[in-house]
Amino acid sequence: MDDFPKRWIVERAFVWLENFRRLTIDYECHADTAEAMVQIAFCKIMLDKIIV
Template identity: 40%
Template sequence: MTDTGGRLLRVHVHPANVHDRWGGKALLGGLELRHWPRVRKVYVDFGYRGLRREAEGLGLELEVVAHPLPETERVKGFKPLPKRWVVERTFAWMGRNRRLGKDYEYHPEVTEAWMYLGMIHLLVKRLASAA
């Protein structure tokens, strides 16, 4: 979960054999909005569309960002979808971190910790260059 600037708010890593909806439930289930009182809306990929009840239970509005046209009518090539590119950009920032470039960790909790450390490193670098 990121803010509109692409900074990590919360991470939940799960194995590849777990559907996105169940991972999203775990992410939203432990979410404490007192840390981010200005969060009102959650933009999700099509795989997370079943999380509306969980989001509403937290007082959040859930908006699914999907392709506006059926697959047969889409144009070939890459076309960024509104709001979804923010998270993709964050993945690209994290991929620059050597430890996060490949998935070497055995335990998902370790990957989550490295994601937080990678974002801290990125933010500290930005603060240092701004000073």
């Protein structure tokens, strides 16, 4: 993983987040709620990668 540029890793993470419809449109009124949704999305992404 060290041979990938850091920018590419960040861009890949944003692509993963685009798969979550709730995150593509800003439905949340509070920044705390939006941040929690991003954390939940990443938890699901990582769990899917561990389980497979």
